[in-house]
Amino acid sequence: MQKIIFGSEVKxxxxxxxxxxxxxxxxxxxxxxxxxxxxxxxxxxxxMSIAIFCGVGNNGxxxxxxxxxxxxxxxxxxxxxxxxxxxxxxxxxxxxELLPEEVPIAELHVHKVENLQAExxxxxxxxVGINRPLGDGYLALMRWLNELKATKIAVxxxxxxxxxxxxxxxxxxADYTVSFQFPKLSLMFPEHANHTGQLVVVDIGIPEAxxxxxxxxxxxxxxxxxxxxxxxxHRFSHKGxxxxxxxxxxxxxxxGSIRLSSASALRTGSGLVxxxxxxxxxxxxxxxxxxxxxxxxxxxxxLSRDGLQDLDRFDALGVGPGxxxxxxxxxxxxxxLREFNGPLALDADAINILAAHTHLLSLLGRNVILxxxxxxxxxxxxxxxxxxxxxxxxxxxxxxxxCYLILKGANSIxxxxxxxxxxxxxxxxxxxxxxxxxxxTGILTSFLGQGYSLENAAICGxxxxxxxxxxxxxxxxxxxxxxxxxxxxPETFRVVARRVI
Numbered sequence: 001m002q003k004i005i006f007g008s009e010v011k012x013x014x015x016x017x018x019x020x021x022x023x024x025x026x027x028x029x030x031x032x033x034x035x036x037x038x039x040x041x042x043x044x045x046x047x048m049s050i051a052i053f054c055g056v057g058n059n060g061x062x063x064x065x066x067x068x069x070x071x072x073x074x075x076x077x078x079x080x081x082x083x084x085x086x087x088x089x090x091x092x093x094x095x096x097e098l099l100p101e102e103v104p105i106a107e108l109h110v111h112k113v114e115n116l117q118a119e120x121x122x123x124x125x126x127x128v129g130i131n132r133p134l135g136d137g138y139l140a141l142m143r144w145l146n147e148l149k150a151t152k153i154a155v156x157x158x159x160x161x162x163x164x165x166x167x168x169x170x171x172x173x174a175d176y177t178v179s180f181q182f183p184k185l186s187l188m189f190p191e192h193a194n195h196t197g198q199l200v201v202v203d204i205g206i207p208e209a210x211x212x213x214x215x216x217x218x219x220x221x222x223x224x225x226x227x228x229x230x231x232x233x234h235r236f237s238h239k240g241x242x243x244x245x246x247x248x249x250x251x252x253x254x255x256g257s258i259r260l261s262s263a264s265a266l267r268t269g270s271g272l273v274x275x276x277x278x279x280x281x282x283x284x285x286x287x288x289x290x291x292x293x294x295x296x297x298x299x300x301x302x303l304s305r306d307g308l309q310d311l312d313r314f315d316a317l318g319v320g321p322g323x324x325x326x327x328x329x330x331x332x333x334x335x336x337l338r339e340f341n342g343p344l345a346l347d348a349d350a351i352n353i354l355a356a357h358t359h360l361l362s363l364l365g366r367n368v369i370l371x372x373x374x375x376x377x378x379x380x381x382x383x384x385x386x387x388x389x390x391x392x393x394x395x396x397x398x399x400x401x402x403c404y405l406i407l408k409g410a411n412s413i414x415x416x417x418x419x420x421x422x423x424x425x426x427x428x429x430x431x432x433x434x435x436x437x438x439x440x441t442g443i444l445t446s447f448l449g450q451g452y453s454l455e456n457a458a459i460c461g462x463x464x465x466x467x468x469x470x471x472x473x474x475x476x477x478x479x480x481x482x483x484x485x486x487x488x489x490p491e492t493f494r495v496v497a498r499r500v501i
Contacts, residue, residue, distance in 0.1 A: 001180050003211035004218040004423065005133070007128035007163025013214070017206050026091050028204065029058065032180045033065035035202035036155065039178060040066075041073060042275075044120060044151075049076045051118035053145065055125040055159075056083035056092055062155050063124025064095035071103050079105040080113060082125065082141060111140035121150045123172045125159040128184060133169035134160045146173045156180050157187070158195045166386050171195050180204050182211075182220055187410040189387040199411075200427070217420045221463055226496045229456040241272030243315045243449025247442065249323040249349070250277035250334065252301040255284045257322030257348065259481050260435045262292045264442030265318070267489040268464070270449055274314070278302055297328075304328040311340040318445030320350030321438045323374045330357060337363035343448040343457070346369045347441040355379035364401040366417055369444060369458055371406045373437060395419055395448055404454050406444075406462060408437060414458045422459055427466025430473035435482030440465045443489065467492040 005013065012427050018025050050400060054060035060081060061218060065291075079099070085107075088096070106113075123145065126137065132141060140161055145152070153176045160171030163184040175197040177187055181204050187196045201220070230495050233241060245265055245399045250258035258277050262285070265273045274293040275285055280301055285294045298306040303323045311317065319336055323329045336344065337360060344367060346354070351372045354360050356379075372380060377390065381397055384390045390407060394415040398405050407413045410429070414422040443465050447457035471491055472484035 001422075002208060002220045002222060003214065004182050004185055004220055005211060005214045005216050007157075007184055008131075009214055010128045010163075013210060015205065016213070017210050020210075026094055029061055029065055029091050029095070031204045032062055032156075032202075035180070035204050036062070036066050036178050037069045037073065039071065039200060039202055046074050047076075048119040048124060048151075049117060050078070050120045051113075051116060052077060052093075052122040052152075053080040053125055053141070054079060056081060056085060056088035057127070057129065058089050058091055059124050059127030059129075059157075059159075061089055061092035061095045062397060063122060064092065064099060064126070066122065066124070066155065067103055068095065068099055071100050077103050078118070079103060080108050081105065082108040082138065083113060096390055108141065111137055112144040116148070118148075118150055121145060121148060121152045123152065123159050123174065124155040127156045128163040130160065131162065134171070136184050139170055142170055142172050146170075146339055151175050153178060154195075154197075157184050161186055161192060161195050166191060166388055167195065171473040173197075176200055178202055181206050183423070187220070190410060191386055193410070214447070217418075219420065219422045221422050221426075221459055223426075223463070223467075223496060226460060226463055229452075229460055230496075231450055231452060238394050241450075242271030242273075243268055243446065243451065244272040244313070245270050245316045245445050245449035246274040246276055246295075246311075246314045246386070247321070247445060248276045248317060248319045248332070249303065249321040250275075250281045251303060251322055251324040251329075252278065252280050254299065254322030254324070255281035256435065257438045259285060260438040260486065261318055261321050261442035261445070263289055263483075264439040264486045264489060265446040265449075266291055266442075267442045267486050268446035268448040269417050273446075276303075276308055278304075290392075297332075299328060301333050302326060302328050305332045305335045308332060308335060308424060311336065312342065314340075314342065314449070315451070316345070316445050316448035317344045317442045318345040318347070320347040321441055323349045325349050325352050325356065329353060330398075334360060334363070341367075343367045343369070343454060345369050345371065345441050345444040345448060345486060348376075351376045352379060361401055364403040366402050366404075366454065369406060369454055370406040371408060371437065371440060371444065371449075373408045377405075377424060378408055391421065395421070404458055406440075408440070412462045412466070414455075414462060416455055420455075424466055426463050427469050428473060428478070430478055430480040431466070431469035431485065433481055436465075436469070436485060439482050439485050442486075464489060464492045464496070471495075 154174035
């Protein structure tokens with residue numbers, strides 16, 4: 001799995017790889033430029049005019065190499081650079097000398113170009129090396145570029161954005177950021193959404209083994225990581241092998257939440273799915289989802305612990321969607337935490353109950369996955385000033401309570417009791433819809449019931465959930481709803497396996 005390292009370690013990584021592989025730093029830069037151009041040529045018309053803005057360091061060298069390769073592919077490219085050529089990096093100078101004669105290049109003496117004509121702007125001014133806010137000239141350049149009406153693309157990192165920290169000041173605002181080999185941590189902060197745009201990670205051929213010497217415990221989940229984490233079933237497998245799970249939740253007016261979780265557990269492959277809910281939801285579930293077995297609390301309108309018994313007959317439980325946070329629901333959750341010995345997925349109101357009744361936190365452990373969204377998470381740990389603080393508080397929470405936690409959102413973060421953090425790469429903005437979290441609860445519960453470890457269930461769960469959202473939104477766009485996501489779950493297994501299964 002691809003490790004995420006600090007921006008300050010990138011030069012060491014590159015130097016180690018160049019020294020041990022026998023290639024030159026120029027060759028590695030050429031790989032990066034070629035990977036960028038392959039992505040670009042798949043997404044942008046050849047007739048679109050391009051202006052590339054470069055610094056005189058290695059990020060600028062990337063920009064010059066990109067200009068040369070795009071020009072060779074028939075694109076109309078022009079280059080502007082800012083900085084002292086006499087102080088430029090070695091690979092910048094090599095790429096400068098290799099520019100085709102037909103590619104115009106001009107030095108920026110001021111922060112803007114009069115009458116610039118370009119449909120695409122590529123930012124290659126600064127990369128991971130920047131560790132302070134932009135100076136006056138570069139700040140003015142970024143402000144001007146941000147005002148232009150064009151498609152904007154950042155090379156590796158938007159200029160001015162720190163690689164691992166929260167932005168101070170201003171930076172380039174990209175529609176796309178094409179990051180090399182791994183995403184820099186700051187690209188996954190929601191505070192930087194307007195600067196990062198759509199994140200694209202391209203492989204430049206540095207083997208994962210070269211990352212092992214760095215101490216980071218943060219990783220980037222990609223499709224290629226999934227197949228080895230999935231359990232394999234054969235033609236003699238029966239429904240018991242695929243797990244017997246129960247979803248617990250629902251209240252009057254919120255039966256839909258537990259219905260969505262139950263349906264997604266079925267679509268993820270659970271052999272037997274049961275649902276425990278108030279009596280008012282029995283007919284709803286029996287009619288709308290006949291594949292689910294329904295057990296009910298004695299209470300007509302809200303969840304209660306009455307009737308919730310013999311829990312260890314199930315391989316996994318999912319608790320919380322729509323259950324409310326009244327006394328009966330609190331008692332129900334405490335019963336589950338005290339008496340169930342198998343793996344648990346806790347979401348929604350189960351998390352809100354934990355936040356309000358902190359004595360229950362001591363009942364958590366390595367068999368529990370919590371799945372809060374940002375607000376639910378802050379109810380657990382307190383208000384966070386930024387996403388970096390959330391990441392650190394998630395680490396502390398999981399160490400303190402020895403549980404797993406999925407902080408939901410763009411690039412959902414899985415944190416383990418051992419301090420590992422996995423950032424998801426699947427999903428998109430169209431999944432920001434009611435019930436999408438309930439779908440994830442069902443997926444996680446299903447994988448846990450099928451015998452997946454908590455780490456593998458979390459990694460496979462968030463990736464398949466996001467991928468199902470991508471597939472659903474391809475045709476539905478902003479009209480995507482939670483049931484659309486559920487319908488596409490089976491297809492995600494074919495996409496991951498790249499075959500019919």
